[in-house]
Amino acid sequence: MVTAVVGANWGDEGKGKITDMLAEKADIIIRFQGGANAGHTIINDYGKFALHTLPSGVFYDHTTSIIGNGVALDIPKLFNEVKQIEEGGVPTPKILVSDRAQMVMPYHVLFDTYEEERLAGASFGSTKSGIAPFYSDKYAKIGFQVSELFDDEKSLKEKIERVIVQKNALLENLYHKPLLTVDGIYETLMEYKEMVEPFVCDVSAYLYDAIKEGKSILLEGQLGSMKDPDHGIYPMVTSSSTLAGYGAIGAGIPPYEIKKIVTVCKAYSSAVGAGEFVSEIFGDEADELRRRGGDGGEFGATTGRPRRMGWFDCVASKYGCRLQGTTDVAFTVLDVLGYLDEIPVCVGYEIDGVVTKDFPTTTKLKKAKPVYEVLPGWKSEIRGITKYEDLPENCRNYIEFIEKEIGFPITMVSNGPGRHEIIYR
Numbered sequence: 001m002v003t004a005v006v007g008a009n010w011g012d013e014g015k016g017k018i019t020d021m022l023a024e025k026a027d028i029i030i031r032f033q034g035g036a037n038a039g040h041t042i043i044n045d046y047g048k049f050a051l052h053t054l055p056s057g058v059f060y061d062h063t064t065s066i067i068g069n070g071v072a073l074d075i076p077k078l079f080n081e082v083k084q085i086e087e088g089g090v091p092t093p094k095i096l097v098s099d100r101a102q103m104v105m106p107y108h109v110l111f112d113t114y115e116e117e118r119l120a121g122a123s124f125g126s127t128k129s130g131i132a133p134f135y136s137d138k139y140a141k142i143g144f145q146v147s148e149l150f151d152d153e154k155s156l157k158e159k160i161e162r163v164i165v166q167k168n169a170l171l172e173n174l175y176h177k178p179l180l181t182v183d184g185i186y187e188t189l190m191e192y193k194e195m196v197e198p199f200v201c202d203v204s205a206y207l208y209d210a211i212k213e214g215k216s217i218l219l220e221g222q223l224g225s226m227k228d229p230d231h232g233i234y235p236m237v238t239s240s241s242t243l244a245g246y247g248a249i250g251a252g253i254p255p256y257e258i259k260k261i262v263t264v265c266k267a268y269s270s271a272v273g274a275g276e277f278v279s280e281i282f283g284d285e286a287d288e289l290r291r292r293g294g295d296g297g298e299f300g301a302t303t304g305r306p307r308r309m310g311w312f313d314c315v316a317s318k319y320g321c322r323l324q325g326t327t328d329v330a331f332t333v334l335d336v337l338g339y340l341d342e343i344p345v346c347v348g349y350e351i352d353g354v355v356t357k358d359f360p361t362t363t364k365l366k367k368a369k370p371v372y373e374v375l376p377g378w379k380s381e382i383r384g385i386t387k388y389e390d391l392p393e394n395c396r397n398y399i400e401f402i403e404k405e406i407g408f409p410i411t412m413v414s415n416g417p418g419r420h421e422i423i424y425r
């Protein structure tokens, strides 16, 4: 059976923890989109790890970790990450890389950096991992698939030559930076080939057999619905679809095989990068939530940037869950809210004097003001609680209020960062 683990919001909802937890009973975990631009923090028996490219199931010796065709594959970053977890005492993971995955080229990172510099104040808040230039090239059909590393030298060099004509025109005239050479890029690609060769696989064929054999498969999403290029807060989105439906494409499996969609929602909101964020809070209130948030503060796992903070947004989350096709909501980081006397929850948006519960397009979203309902806090530590009935009444009320507002069942409540800190309902 295939289960997707995806985010309802802006990312950083705790998908890594939920995937790591579900991976205990899974055979295969697949990354199907995105690249090394976002991170998952995982705390388990080996310690604390920040993963960027590897799926969050790599910590078990019974799992196979797959980089699907939909991923922006940064080969040196992938193998650095493998090295890091091995150094942390984790057994060498079993990894497969799709022969159809495309590679982040060194110049993608350069173009990402130069473009953010050029845009200055109007930038997208990119992590400068090369993701936007990578996906632009993929869809402009000038990207490089892993399989092309195994093409003959002449053909590969001809393609590089063709591609860099355009790159060099930009480097020279727009960015005023050093130019690329065919031999330089070819040599880098040959280094990549050496690193990746033992892991290259026809992933969709592998998964076809795995599904037939009844294997338990997890699709792990990166970021969340708000960052989807079609359904999110365009243009302040990421460059590949963050929705469970894309899991079928980015892994190469039939869409009808995805039977369960676990959408991870955090008990408050946070966002990184620029873009609309209606229930955002500021000042001391935000600083305190940021400091107490996650496990040791809400700071980016990739960049260390402080995350923007806000109250739970039912409008965005209802929409986010709907677009994912949610069968189960995993409600995370609830323990963090135990310090609050009262907890505001955003239940509507006021746009031009009219209140709506439907998430609008970006043009309208810019004008939206949050409508809050204030719920009483539970003022206690809920870590360590394992049964739903044992949660304080106000805490259960908070969960049930949100469940009703978003209209999708909260079947798991996470009350701590650890692998087993979970309450099933």
Ligand code: GDP
Binding pocket: 007, 011, 012, 013, 014, 015, 016, 017, 038, 039, 040, 041, 042, 043, 223, 293, 294, 295, 301, 332, 333, 334, 335, 336, 414, 415, 416, 417, 418
């Ligand atoms: P992801 O990108 O969706 O995997 O999320 P991140 O890893 O960026 O952010 C989630 C953070 O919250 C991580 O530091 C997790 O260790 C932490 N976390 C996850 N679930 C819980 C929870 O239930 N309680 C607390 N306190 N922290 C959690």
